Amino acid sequence: MKALVLAGGTGSRLRPITHTSAKQLVPVANKPVLFYGIESLVAADITDIGIVTGDTSAEIEAAVGDGSAFGARVTYLAQERPLGLAHAVHIARDWLGDEDFVMYLGDNFVVGGIKELVDTFRAERPDAGILLTKVADPSAFGVAELDAGGRVVNLEEKPAAPRSDLALVGVYLFSPAVHEAVAAIGPSARGELEITDAIQWLVEHGRHVQPTVISGYWKDTGNVTDMLEVNRSVLEQVEPARLGAVDDASELIGRVRIEPGASVVRSRIVGPAVIGPDTTVIDSYVGPSTSVDGDCVITSSELEFSIVLGGSRIEHAGRIEGSLIGRGVHVTGAQRAPRAHRLVLGDHSRVQITT
Numbered sequence: 512m513k514a515l516v517l518a519g520g521t522g523s524r525l526r527p528i529t530h531t532s533a534k535q536l537v538p539v540a541n542k543p544v545l546f547y548g549i550e551s552l553v554a555a556d557i558t559d560i561g562i563v564t565g566d567t568s569a570e571i572e573a574a575v576g577d578g579s580a581f582g583a584r585v586t587y588l589a590q591e592r593p594l595g596l597a598h599a600v601h602i603a604r605d606w607l608g609d610e611d612f613v614m615y616l617g618d619n620f621v622v623g624g625i626k627e628l629v630d631t632f633r634a635e636r637p638d639a640g641i642l643l644t645k646v647a648d649p650s651a652f653g654v655a656e657l658d659a660g661g662r663v664v665n666l667e668e669k670p671a672a673p674r675s676d677l678a679l680v681g682v683y684l685f686s687p688a689v690h691e692a693v694a695a696i697g698p699s700a701r702g703e704l705e706i707t708d709a710i711q712w713l714v715e716h717g718r719h720v721q722p723t724v725i726s727g728y729w730k731d732t733g734n735v736t737d738m739l740e741v742n743r744s745v746l747e748q749v750e751p752a753r754l755g756a757v758d759d760a761s762e763l764i765g766r767v768r769i770e771p772g773a774s775v776v777r778s779r780i781v782g783p784a785v786i787g788p789d790t791t792v793i794d795s796y797v798g799p800s801t802s803v804d805g806d807c808v809i810t811s812s813e814l815e816f817s818i819v820l821g822g823s824r825i826e827h828a829g830r831i832e833g834s835l836i837g838r839g840v841h842v843t844g845a846q847r848a849p850r851a852h853r854l855v856l857g858d859h860s861r862v863q864i865t866t
Contacts (some may be wrong), residue, residue: 555628561587625693628684666707784803
């Protein structure tokens with residue numbers, strides 16, 4: 512069995528972070544989201560992995576390499592434009608051959624992995640397997656309608672009037688039958704080959720599409736709110752460790768991981784939290800659900816429920832919460848009157864200021 516991991520797309524909902532970085536490489540608990548997906552596949556005994564890439568292919572390849580670090584073998588498949596999930600299957604046709612495969616969206620996160628799901632698919636061999644979960648706003652997702660017996664009767668991509676609240680999770684399992692479906696469908700109204708249309712074709716042609724409704728934790732990390740929530744969830748499982756330097760005037764409470772080379776001085780860290788390698792925290796408070804990546808400086812500031820990417824500095828900045836701060840960012844407080852906000856913001860930035 513192979514895996515097809517989708518790591519293209521523009522990441523428009525995570526701008527401006529994704530102007531300079533692939534959305535799949537934005538870190539959760541200081542590890543790229545994409546890595547969690549690859550690890551889930553390897554844990555399910557799937558080690559032959561094809562990664563579909565777009566404009567950020569060089570960055571993805573540099574981060575993942577040949578896959579050996581994960582115990583996998585990785586092949587890269589170029590998609591010139593993001594023309595839909597079914598289009599990704601189309602361009603991977605030769606590489607996939609006639610094997611069953613898992614299609615895994617590289618910016619999705621499923622707590623607990625997918626091993627049980629894969630094992631069931633291998634044992635029962637339906638033509639396709641889909642994961643579904645109840646969501647508050649199904650119009651933002653692919654939506655599945657089940658009959659009274661739990662069989663799939665209809666699928667639709669981002670419907671204006673959803674027929675159910677069951678959204679397709681970004682993990683799909685396919686037999687080679689899906690290739691016939693992909694070849695048979697045409698572009699949707701938005702100009703993409705939709706995987707929901709391909710699965711609907713299978714349903715309409717009497718193929719066995721097996722739904723699994725999950726009640727566990729799943730998130731599409733395509734926006735800041737969900738990214739912070741996934742970060743919180745992962746940090747709940749962090750193993751506490753004091754691998755860096757913590758002075759006697761500092762206090763660590765709960766699940767706190769201090770990575771090698773990090774330094775905590777006269778500060779209070781309340782977990783779950785991770786302080787990355789070679790990061791310095793001085794005269795500051797870092798609160799729950801916060802991950803600070805490597806080579807950062809946090810001075811005389813408060814930080815909570817946030818993600819800070821590598822090489823950033825937060826100095827005399829007051830209290831920051833619910834924030835995603837990119838790489839090499841410098842946040843500083845005004846040192847003298849008049850009190851004023853001085854901002855240099857890139858395109859698509861979002862700032863909320865307390866007045």
